Amino acid sequence: xxxxxxxxxxxxxAASGGLFPTEDPSTGGTLAELGRGTAADIDAAVxxxxxxxxxxARTDPNEKARILxxxxxxxxxxxxxxxxxxxxDCGKPVANxxxxxxxxxxxxxxxxxxxxxxxxxxxxxxxxPFFTYTTRDPLGVIGAITPWNFPILLAxxxxxxxxxxxxxxxxxxxxxxxxxxxxxxxxxxxAGLPAGLLNVVTGLGEEAGAALVAHPGVAKIAFTGGTDTGxxxxxxAAATLKRITLELGGKSPNIxxxxxxxxxxxxxxxxxxxxxxxxxxxxxxxxxxxxxxxDEVVDIVGQGARALVVGSPLDRATQVGPLVSAAHKARVxxxxxxxxAEGAERVAGGEHPGPGYFVPPTVFRGVTTEMxxxxxxxxxxxLSVLSFDDLDACARVANATEFGLAAGSWTRDIGxxxxxxxxxxxxxxxxxxxxxxxxxxxxxxxxxxxFGRENGRAVLDEYTEGKTVxxxx
Ligand code: NAD
Numbered sequence: 001x002x003x004x005x006x007x008x009x010x011x012x013x014a015a016s017g018g019l020f021p022t023e024d025p026s027t028g029g030t031l032a033e034l035g036r037g038t039a040a041d042i043d044a045a046v047x048x049x050x051x052x053x054x055x056x057a058r059t060d061p062n063e064k065a066r067i068l069x070x071x072x073x074x075x076x077x078x079x080x081x082x083x084x085x086x087x088x089d090c091g092k093p094v095a096n097x098x099x100x101x102x103x104x105x106x107x108x109x110x111x112x113x114x115x116x117x118x119x120x121x122x123x124x125x126x127x128x129p130f131f132t133y134t135t136r137d138p139l140g141v142i143g144a145i146t147p148w149n150f151p152i153l154l155a156x157x158x159x160x161x162x163x164x165x166x167x168x169x170x171x172x173x174x175x176x177x178x179x180x181x182x183x184x185x186x187x188x189x190x191a192g193l194p195a196g197l198l199n200v201v202t203g204l205g206e207e208a209g210a211a212l213v214a215h216p217g218v219a220k221i222a223f224t225g226g227t228d229t230g231x232x233x234x235x236x237a238a239a240t241l242k243r244i245t246l247e248l249g250g251k252s253p254n255i256x257x258x259x260x261x262x263x264x265x266x267x268x269x270x271x272x273x274x275x276x277x278x279x280x281x282x283x284x285x286x287x288x289x290x291x292x293x294x295d296e297v298v299d300i301v302g303q304g305a306r307a308l309v310v311g312s313p314l315d316r317a318t319q320v321g322p323l324v325s326a327a328h329k330a331r332v333x334x335x336x337x338x339x340x341a342e343g344a345e346r347v348a349g350g351e352h353p354g355p356g357y358f359v360p361p362t363v364f365r366g367v368t369t370e371m372x373x374x375x376x377x378x379x380x381x382x383l384s385v386l387s388f389d390d391l392d393a394c395a396r397v398a399n400a401t402e403f404g405l406a407a408g409s410w411t412r413d414i415g416x417x418x419x420x421x422x423x424x425x426x427x428x429x430x431x432x433x434x435x436x437x438x439x440x441x442x443x444x445x446x447x448x449x450x451f452g453r454e455n456g457r458a459v460l461d462e463y464t465e466g467k468t469v470x471x472x473x
Pocket of ligand 1: 145146147148149150154172173174175203204205206208209210213224225226227229230232233247248249250280281282377379405445449
């Protein structure tokens, strides 16, 4: 694959820091050379965005809506190319990318196209001879920083609402998987998005990412990634008093009560844990099972994990592809070793001969809340099974984590379902389902999983500033 450029001011631009390689997860070779964006490139992108935003803020909302809709259509028209790129670059099964990542990316533009014409303020009855109203103004230039597990979709969750609210955006995609974000910028420009509204500066986190966070011309950072990086960004954003939203890690409990449809719940637990190789922030990585049905659940989950088709991301039959990088594979394997060393029993998993960064779906039973694999985020195909005897213990085990991104519960008892939904500290709770997302449904974390919401009406507040106007009458 040829060398890549940055995307600034509606066209490809060579990075001033030269190039750096991005790995091919399937072979361990080099997939592409990416531009190594520097602070100078970030500055050029922010200047382009600032110019474009001044015009965009005054653009008729109907025109904004039309353009965002066109971008969604262009994404669908390029579905196969985008799905292939995402699969090759991340290692994710192409069938999933074509069914979920790319259509949901388009959906995000369709959904926020609708909001462009519906952003209005209020009139406020105040004391005295005044007519007082509020408006919702764009923030200006947004900086978006994204991770490698769903790069195009997570970029779209920032780009579409930012543009709908009249902002421009500079995206710093992940160094491991930047190709789809670059392709998205090209596709959006070809669809009619004015130059400068969407800029992409690839590069290293501590270089291009840090420069974006530090830039005084950027009003807000929308970040998705690891909790430690999120904390660093929060500290660095303080210097210029930027707004931030942080979508961070998770260690989500997926609970099965004995009165559930146990076969359906256990089968769903396999995809909750291993969808996208488990490289999913909301992965149901802690399966919390009522002891009465523990053996039955472990049998089904163990068999289900062993039956998953591990293979090339470009093979349509593949269900579990390689992990994104050599470093990440080593990290996941170190968690597997930790699990064994701390006394958990492995009921599925093992070695993969390679080449490529494959780790077979791994299931541990006999896990306790103190073990490392129950506490730390693996972001890979590692599932910990824990157990409980009553609802109080269930809530205690489910909440025994510093994260609070999502949770699931499976039960036929509606009272118990609502009881648990109220007691679990998480931004999203799924009942008798798991890993459901929609551009219309707000999504985000609590505790160490971050703050701020993406998707839905809730996100519009994150990309607009309220202004109050008083008129003497
Ligand atoms: P990461 O934190 O290492 O990197 C994320 C992004 O931050 C990358 O683009 C990286 O270049 C950039 N970055 C790194 N250092 C930076 C710095 N000093 N300043 C500015 N930017 C910097 O995360 P990752 O390994 O790419 O992604 C995996 C993590 O993302 C997991 O923790 C996962 O749970 C989380 N995640 C969360 C969500 C969510 O919605 N909550 C979704 C997907 C992934």
